[in-house]
Amino acid sequence: MALTANELAEFLGAKLMGDGSSIVSGVALPENAKAQDLVYVDSARYELRAEESSANCVLAPEGLPLKNKTILVVDNPKLAFAKASTRLLPTYLPTPGIHSSAIVASSARIMSSVFVGPFVVIEDEVEIGEGAVIEAFCFLGRGSSIGERCRLHPRVTLYAGAKLGSRVEVHSGTVIGSDGFGYVFGEGRHWKFPQIGTVEIGDDVEIGSNTTIDRGSLGVTRIEAGVKIDNLVQIAHNVSIGAHSIVASQTGISGSSSLAENVTLAGQVGIADHCKIEEGVLVGAQGGVPSGKTIRKGQTVWGTPARPLEKFKKQYAALASLPGLVGRIESLEKPKR
Amino acid sequence: MALTANELAEFLGAKLMGDGSSIVSGVALPENAKAQDLVYVDSARYELRAEESSANCVLAPEGLPLKNKTILVVDNPKLAFAKASTRLLPTYLPTPGIHSSAIVASSARIMSSVFVGPFVVIEDEVEIGEGAVIEAFCFLGRGSSIGERCRLHPRVTLYAGAKLGSRVEVHSGTVIGSDGFGYVFGEGRHWKFPQIGTVEIGDDVEIGSNTTIDRGSLGVTRIEAGVKIDNLVQIAHNVSIGAHSIVASQTGISGSSSLAENVTLAGQVGIADHCKIEEGVLVGAQGGVPSGKTIRKGQTVWGTPARPLEKFKKQYAALASLPGLVGRIESLEKPKR
Amino acid sequence: MALTANELAEFLGAKLMGDGSSIVSGVALPENAKAQDLVYVDSARYELRAEESSANCVLAPEGLPLKNKTILVVDNPKLAFAKASTRLLPTYLPTPGIHSSAIVASSARIMSSVFVGPFVVIEDEVEIGEGAVIEAFCFLGRGSSIGERCRLHPRVTLYAGAKLGSRVEVHSGTVIGSDGFGYVFGEGRHWKFPQIGTVEIGDDVEIGSNTTIDRGSLGVTRIEAGVKIDNLVQIAHNVSIGAHSIVASQTGISGSSSLAENVTLAGQVGIADHCKIEEGVLVGAQGGVPSGKTIRKGQTVWGTPARPLEKFKKQYAALASLPGLVGRIESLEKPKR
Secondary structure, three states, X not given: XXXXXXXXXXXXXXXXXXXXXXXXXXEOOHHHOOOOEEEEOOOHHHHHHHHOOOOOEEEEOOOOOOOOOEXXXXXXXXXXXXXXXXXXXXXXXXXXXXXXXXXXXXXXXXXXXXXXXXXXXXXXXXXXXXXXXXXXXXXXXXXXXXXXXXXXXXXXXXXXXXXXXXXXXXXXXXEEEEOOOOEEEEOOEEEEOOOOOEEEEOOOOEEOOOOEEEOOOOOEEEEOOOOEEOOOOEEOOOOEEOOOOEEOOOOEEOOOOEEOOOOEEOOOOEEOOOOEEOOOOEEOOOOEEOOOOEEOOOOEEEXXXXXXXXHHHHHHHHHHHHXXXXXXXXXXXXXXX | OOEEHHHHHHHHOOEEEOOOOOEEOEEOOHHHOOOOEEEEOOOHHHHHHHHOOOOOEEEEOOOOOOOOOEEEEOOOHHHHHHHHHXXXXXXXXXXXXXXXXXXXXOOOEEOOOOXXXXXXXXXXXXXXXOOOEEOOOOEEOOOOEEOOOOEEOOOOEEOOOOEEOOOOEEOOOOEEEEOXXXXXXXXXXXXXXXXXXXXXXXXXXXXXOOOEEEOOOOOEEEEOOOOEEOOOOEEOOOOEEOOOOEXXXXXXXXOOOEEOOOOEEOOOOEEOOOOEEOOOOEEOOOOEEOOOOEEOOOOEEEOOOOEEHHHHHHHHHHHHHHHHHHHHHHHHHOOOO | OOEEHHHXXXXXXXXXXXXXXXXXXXXXXXXXXXXXXXXXXOOHHHHHHHHOOOOOXXXXXXXXXXXXXXXXXXXXXXXXXXXXXXXXXXXXXXXXXXXXXXXXXXXXXXXXXXXXXXXXXXXXXXXEOOOOEEOOOOEEOOOOEEOOOOEEOOOOEXXXXXXXXXXXXXXXXXXXXXXXXXXXXXXXXXXXXXXXXXXXXXXXXXXXXXXEEEOOOOXXXXXXXXXXXXXXXXXXXXXXXXOOOEEOOOOEEOOOOEEOOOOEEOOOOEEOOOOEEOOOOEEOOOXXXXXXXXXXXXXXXXXXXXXEHHHHXXXXXXXXXXXXXXXXXXXXXXXXX
């Protein structure tokens, strides 16, 4: 997609400085950019990097006079860059149609604008909305449903009854709706607690590769609109995740825990069962929240068990001084002469 | 499956209070239940929740007089609920037969009661026992074997020679029998240590989604009967796991470590190589057991390196007071006037 | 493959003691070995184990006189054993050819010595070098390329444009080239930062099962030659990993971090974004390196945040004594009589 700098400025609400007829048709890092690629620079620190770039057009904050460039002045250049990318970058969309090798139940309801790739299996009563792309080796179990313009990359499994909203993107190898991990021990063995609930994914959710999201045991596992989930994440039965929350790679959320809106879990975080993570909380990487705990609105926590960041830092600094303290106490204990 | 309350009471060894002819045909949470769903209540705390439910029949402990309900009195209502579910819930069992798209080696021995789904690949000398269900995209490598009534959900990989007992359930995306991670460094590169052993999974094991279980290097990786393994778990070469142990999500067990019977590893636990985890041990979430360590029978441990829970708690509480201690030591060090 | 002890000694540069005409045709543990299996013994501690073995030939260090054995004396028996295995063990290589069920774009360039298994999907402009083995259910996206003698086990996904060098082995379920996890928050939602870069894997790399490696956002994710990556590892966008580094299971490396050569990350390690891990560093299991940190050449670090091992051990020992220190300070604070 090619736009003029003027058109792009209008789309972004940016102030234009320079040649409004410059053509922009891609995005790149300053050092790799060609003349028509859009680049961005966050701060004066990277001014030279932008000036030496071959790109004609640069997104920059106010007060950064770049020589020989057409500048689109915005408050948040990185944000504007991401927004511009949605216009400039081609989305690879295969031609709609069902590949001859796909196996599709006659009771499935699939819109004509849908692409179904090779070796896809679609079971009974599945529904797929307009413009969805279902790539090779996807398995859509009985009664699962997929909203408009969803994209399932190769090799996604939906267990029976899983529900995806619109514009959900799921990367390769991810499993949605498998049985939760719940057993009751008795008579010398583990009896499986019923895992017959459902899983519902809201609009505009993106889910990475090889992630696992279990169905509810008797209730629902629910991911609200706009949530972004990274690779290799585990989401257990009956978990709920509020809108626009972020869950980074290799994080695990145990059964029946809930995240409110705009929560951020960094990488390798563990949330034990029945926790309540309130709005806007940030849990630092590898942090662990023990069973049943609540983390209050807006807090930033770190460590295992997770505690407020300032407390963690103070304790950590004190720990570094601890070996020295032992000696100081010994000195104090010595009888004074 | 529909049963009368009388029949269910007999199956569970429960004492019946109320209408023994009530029909029960499903299970549910109290708030979602229909009249014929069985519900359970663990303690007096949830009495109201059960009473307000539409369910006719309730599993409850002794001494909980629920109004207008048929009560099945048991010691452990949750256990009885899980047991009842094995009778009441329909198991979706596809009609036996081999899907026309499956590719099956002529030397494979497959019982006639087996279901083989679309796009399954079954290599030479594979054996599959009575009543097994092998769903779409499963890959059964040369010489692998699967016992009676196993269920492989879509997209399970068995490397050559992997052996599963009876009634083993494996969820989507799991890989069993891949090469272990063993190298010897020399002459400036890593030489692969031979990974030519086997993997053996006992009866009644359940394994979650996207889990990985490596074959032995020269020996065997062994999972004993009744073990339950969650999603995204890593089990390395030559590991052994004793009967009825529980391994929660994202836990990793390194090469040649052994777990005895009835061990519980919570989520994101790490067991380094050559550890010995004795019977009944519980390792708390994110705990880490260093290379070569033994955790003695029945202990509960937490932290990295893992230590007895009471010790961990004491140290953790002391750590919280540590920043204050520094100030107290400084006061003591001040010359007294 | 069968060799005489003489031939093997020559291949390994070993000193032969005993019958040079002994035939060796496999490798095994001493206790499982048959007469023609090669075994190794590292130290005098395992002398008896080797002597009681049925194996005729033993790799051993200098000065270990094993009775009735043909001994191949080497400096590093385990290394020699791994090297010998590359000669002795048969590599299962399927007959070249493209399975009739595979779907291969006409623009793909595939050497005649390549094996393509059942249900493989190969998109436009893919290139596959001599002797490569692509097993069932692999998906090779547009323009991806695979060097000579690579082996992709069943169910590997390469996103469009992913590049693999020669002799790369990738285990089942691994995803290479999926979108990185990058968003910019604004106007109440997360905008996806463009994830249009590439991923390049060097020669002789081995990658375990169900691992995920994201493409660069605008740049490149790069894994250099000889790197070994275990199961369930996460490698984010724009990461670079230097030659011969080792990344153990369930470790995660966040965006734009770089590892130099010969780095070792143990299991469940977390490297946050924009870190620099210098040559020869070892990060202990479950260690965590915070955002933007550098770990200097040759250091061994442990803990979260990661610190030098000696410091970690001292702090940990001091922590164990901390509950006692509290009491000692209280004693000191008591007014002396």
